[in-house]
Amino acid sequence: MKLAARIFIAALVAAALGSAxxxxxxxxxxxxxxxxxxxxxxxxxxxxxxxxxxxxxxxxxxxxxxxxxxxxxxxxxxxxxxxxxxxxxxxxxxxxxxxxxxxxxxxxxxxxxxxxxxxxxxxxxxxxxxxxxxxxxxxxxxxxxxxxxxxxxxxxxxxxxxxxxxxxxxxxxxxxxLDKAPLKPDPAKSEAWNQGRYYVEGLGHCGACHSPRNMLGAVRSDRPLAGGEAEGWYAPGLGAHAGAPVSWTQEALLNYLIDGWDERHGVAGGPMTAVVNQLAKQPEDVVKAIAAYLVSLQPEQPKEAADRAMAFAKDREFKQTGAAAASTDKGEAIFARACANCHRAGGQTVPLALATSLGAPDARNLVQVVLHGVQPPEGAPERSMPRFAGALNDEQVGDLVAFMRTRFSEKPAWTNVPDVVKQTRAAH
Ligand code: HEC
Ligand code: HEC
Ligand code: HEC
Missing domain, CATH: 1.10.760 (Cytochrome Bc1 Complex; Chain D, domain 2)
Incomplete structure (x- = not known):
């Protein structure tokens, strides 16, 4: 936390503690x-x-x-x-x-x-x-x-x-x-919607990770589910703030939340893995209600936009060629050597340009996956990926990540990638 904030809080505290x-x-x-x-x-x-x-x-x-x-x-x-x-x-x-x-x-x-x-x-x-x-x-x-x-x-x-x-x-x-008031059911919405909201906001505590927090560590009630963090990972926005290139459907959410993997969104990693392992054991109507509620919050994605995102993802899939392996772009050469065996056109993995991590506001999740691999949820045992923390040094990870952002996303390059790599490696 910033020093000024600490001093400010300490002053508040002194005043509070001094007050009987x-x-x-x-x-x-x-x-x-x-x-x-x-x-x-x-x-x-x-x-x-x-x-x-x-x-x-x-x-x-x-x-x-x-x-x-x-x-x-x-x-x-x-x-x-x-x-x-x-x-x-x-x-x-x-x-x-x-x-x-x-x-x-x-x-x-x-x-x-x-x-x-x-x-x-x-x-x-x-x-x-x-x-x-x-x-x-x-x-x-x-x-x-x-x-x-x-x-x-x-x-x-x-x-x-x-x-x-x-x-x-x-x-x-x-x-x-702390808002202890119970949720008021919305009679204009279906029972499943109301149930879904109850699970998301209550026991499911999705916002504990997926909502941004203020300086005092409280969930910001003005920006529910707008994207937060957990254990060095970015927890992407959900519902109205979902950031997946192709919008979530209820079916895709069910796949992701129960099996931990969907063909248009990829695999659940990091702190989401344990959440999925628990959701997988819930009665299906519970997860269905959660999915219905989250989808209802999303603005409708026009079909052309979804088609475009799919076409972009397909177009940008990696073609394993000699030229790529000998590229002067260091990141591309590393990708060709270390990743393209699995992540290439015609391979078994989800096109990388469909993953939220490549279009995220910062590089954290991509760096986490590169360094520590994927230990997938129990429902998708075959979706595992080896770790590269030992095989690649910080500079190589930085080059690789910069290349991947340009190749698999249309968003601007990430800033401070070297810091993210250093912090992510140090935290483990
Ligand atoms: C995100 C992590 C997290 C989750 C999820 C969580 N807890 Fe906890 N819980 C904690 C922590 C940390 C403490 C200790 C807080 C403290 O020391 O002030 C705690 C404290 C408690 C306490 C107080 C115990 C005591 O001896 O004072 C109870 C009761 C409790 N949790 C029950 C639950 C139940 C029931 C659930 C599931 C519905 C749950 N917790 C889920 C992190 C969690
Ligand atoms: C042995 C095969 C294999 C290798 C090698 C491999 N991966 Fe993966 N990777 C996977 C699998 C399987 C997944 C799970 C998702 C899927 O099936 O598409 C995955 C997931 C990912 C994801 C997460 C996408 C998502 O679903 O959110 C990223 C990012 C990624 N890999 C990057 C890399 C990079 C970068 C390298 C090279 C340093 C690499 N992978 C090497 C198999 C591999
Ligand atoms: C302990 C923190 C935590 C909790 C609690 C949590 N999530 Fe997550 N969630 C994450 C993280 C971190 C990711 C990113 C995982 C990744 O990129 O592989 C994620 C990813 C997701 C995604 C994929 C988003 C995308 O665009 O790729 C969905 C959907 C999701 N969570 C739904 C939920 C729901 C619904 C709940 C509540 C039932 C929930 N999460 C609770 C941390 C959490």
């Missing part, structure tokens, strides 16, 4: 009594199953499981611009998990971002989205969580710089940015 009124406001949440020890709550099987499905939609296990660690026991580091926050243990262990939490405490955490003891939780936990879920749906997730295997595992200490290590400050953040 603010601290009383921030600490107004009661510590809720624990569940009686020795009582394992039980729930109807149907509720537990519904909870499992909804927890999948909410990616609870994705964030609350560290690589190689026990499911839901927490410990995954989440880098934020303010420092690193670790996910917590949400198994029903009484001491280190949520085993002593009543349903009331759990509902409050999901809706207000406050833990059982009344402490504020950081919005790295996307409660600003989960707040839109109905209390019945939250109840089902509670039933599922409380019937999992308890694991003893304390969460690692967060690593946040002053003043962000002061939890009470989140009270101010909530005051500014």
């Amino acid at each position: 009124g603010f601290m009383a406001f921030a600490n107004r949440h009661a510590s809720l009594p624990p569940l009686d020890a020795g009582v394992r709550p039980s729930f109807p099987q149907e509720l537990v199953e519904r909870g499992e499905q909804l927890a999948g939609l909410g990616d609870c296990a994705v964030c609350h499981t560290r690589p190689g660690g026990p499911a839901l026991a927490g410990g995954l580091p989440l880098p934020t611009p303010f420092g690193t926050i670790y996910s917590t243990n949400i198994t029903p262990d009484r001491e280190t998990g949520v085993g002593a939490w009543t349903e009331q405490a759990f509902q409050r955490a999901m809706r207000e971002g406050v833990d059982r003891h009344g402490r504020h939780l950081y919005p790295a936990f996307p409660y600003d989205h989960f707040a839109k879920a109905t209390s019945e749906d939250v109840r089902a997730i509670y039933a599922w969580l409380m019937t999992r295997t308890a694991v003893k595992a304390p969460a690692p200490q967060n690593d946040l710089a002053f003043p962000f290590n002061i939890r009470a400050l989140v009270a101010g953040w909530n005051l500014l940015f």
Whole structure:
């Protein structure tokens, strides 16, 4: 974060912390009594199953499981611009998990971002989205969580710089940015549309990655789904802001969101991979509703424009020739040597000019794919690609990426590609 912004925030914080009124406001949440020890709550099987499905939609296990660690026991580091926050243990262990939490405490955490003891939780936990879920749906997730295997595992200490290590400050953040009002169904729209919006804005928390954030890390409510970021990746705009050269159809979205691959859009990579692996397990009507909702937000693409984009993509497909391999354009020569075996006219891959990453505002996703390859979602195991982090140095990646932008997109050249390459390599 910029220094001026830090100083400004620090000054605000000092003022807030000095004010008894603010601290009383921030600490107004009661510590809720624990569940009686020795009582394992039980729930109807149907509720537990519904909870499992909804927890999948909410990616609870994705964030609350560290690589190689026990499911839901927490410990995954989440880098934020303010420092690193670790996910917590949400198994029903009484001491280190949520085993002593009543349903009331759990509902409050999901809706207000406050833990059982009344402490504020950081919005790295996307409660600003989960707040839109109905209390019945939250109840089902509670039933599922409380019937999992308890694991003893304390969460690692967060690593946040002053003043962000002061939890009470989140009270101010909530005051500014947390909208707890339930979504009002739009009677003019179909039930599927309303369901789709509910999933996208609520448990699905698509905007947590796909919406831009302001200086204080809050989703900008004036630009929903206009494109955001996640773990060093650009999360492209969706709906009204979708940036794919050929507009998404409902069918293409279903392919992408369930299988992780579509013939006109390519493969789901980076942080989207885990999301797709969860969506693949959802009942099809859930993903259909999400797709219907997103497509309804898109402006109609005239047929000529779609035809033109398809023709451009076909025309720009790479032809593997001796001349290309000997090109004086260093990027083109690298492409011919390292990539054209798979990415060429007549090959098995999607024309690169159809991928959103080539037309994106910056080079991040392309550089991610070149350095780290593609580990595709479970539904598209054959769509994998090797990594080139070891085979190509930073300069070569830069040349390659610059060549690809010119060849596979009509957008202007990217600026600061060398920085993107350096940062992407360093972050891994
Ligand atoms: C994007 C990552 C992410 C996702 C997705 C996520 N969480 Fe979390 N969650 C966190 C982090 C990080 C914390 C710890 C926040 C803190 O320390 O203030 C947390 C904290 C919690 C807490 C508070 C636990 C405690 O001991 O105080 C609960 C309860 C919780 N999450 C439940 C869920 C449920 C249920 C889901 C799925 C519907 C879910 N989370 C999805 C990141 C996530
Ligand atoms: C062994 C085959 C293979 C090689 C070699 C290869 N790729 Fe790929 N690449 C794939 C496959 C498979 C996909 C998944 C998408 C698909 O099927 O079209 C993919 C996806 C991509 C994507 C993402 C497109 C999308 O779907 O969003 C980019 C960008 C890309 N490759 C660039 C490169 C570059 C640059 C090189 C050379 C440095 C390269 N690839 C080398 C097989 C390969
Ligand atoms: C953890 C962050 C994260 C979450 C949560 C997330 N996405 Fe994504 N999504 C991404 C990233 C990053 C990409 C880019 C992947 C790539 O280029 O391979 C992406 C790509 C996509 C794409 C392809 C866009 C394009 O133009 O190529 C679609 C569609 C999509 N996501 C839909 C969704 C929906 C619907 C949800 C909610 C149910 C969702 N995403 C939740 C991070 C996320």
